[in-house]
Amino acid sequence: MPKLSMSTPASRNGSMRAADTDRIQTAQLLTDAAASGKLGVNEYEDRLTRAYAAQTYEELDRLSADLPGAVTRGRSGPCRPAPSSLLLAILSGFERRGRWNVPKRLTTFALWGGGVVDMRYADFTAHDVEIRSYSIMGGQTILVPPEVNVDLHGKGVMGSFDHTVDGEGSPGAPCVRISGFSLWGSVGVKRKKRKGS
Template sequence: MSTPASRSGAMRAGDTDRIQVAQLLTDAAASGTLGLSEYESRLSRAYAAQTYDELDRLSADLPGAVTRGRGGPCRPAPSTLLLAILTGYERRGRWNVPRRLTTFALWGGGVVDLRYADFTSPEVDIRSYSIMGGQTILVPPEVNVDSRGVAVMGSFDHGVDGEGSAGAPLVRIRGFALWGSVGVKRKRRKAPADTAEG
């Protein structure tokens, strides 16, 4: 006969629980507690986890691991607008990815780097518009991508190399490019020593 504790650990985890563990893993990687390869491995398993037991096994040995509130709705970061008009923008490093993100470049350019970011929703909608400018969206290996946009005398990437992991966040990219470009690239994270070099 199972105990109440074992029954609750075998309960199905929700998106909020997976996102909380992913953020805890990112904290551990940022502090050097987890190496890059172990971080990426645990992160993929966290997004694919179905039960609280699976999530607890991935985070039990980390500082800050506590029994989280089980379930509840995701609370995405507020919608964000990134503008580059005759200039540029960069969104890099550790930041909270909102459920909806709009980017616009007019005679300018920008970079949205999702590799080190914290996802606050299992699905992210990015609307990207480039007019005589260029933008690049960098996604980490585990994230799933659906990119569809329209280009007139420019380019809008529809495909991205590689497949994401089951259960990982889905990033939908839509928009258009007029005499400009929207590039979508899957890139691995760099080890901390590599980041210092460039």
């Protein structure tokens, strides 16, 4: 009878399996480097895609070793999701663009108004993000970056709620689940590249 070997913990921290929070922390470090001009947009997107697909601390460390602020993975505290947020537009509008922390739960509401949620330059603080969007005689646009996975489940009543988004996300990248409804309004979801790529 052949001997079965039990897997043992890795002797080196680098070969241990990375968690979603470790990938998110590396993504935030890469975003810092891109925002300060240390990484070009194409290199940033390439490293970001590889960070989300990384399986070990060693893979994550290789992606950020040449950047200021790089730390050895597995020694930092857990990444905490940003608090749930509400974006509200009543006879007005809202915009969430640029660098911001995407919470685990986000609710958007537009009544005779409109809004834009642009996640292309944002920091994801959770692997799974839930967005509930409601538009009544108003319109909203949600922009997601190329690597993010999207799951859409909304209803349009005498209005529209997108049910598909062009392109596929990357394995291991955050998943954004968008639900809600529009009444005489719209909720549009678009996958859009970052400028310069």
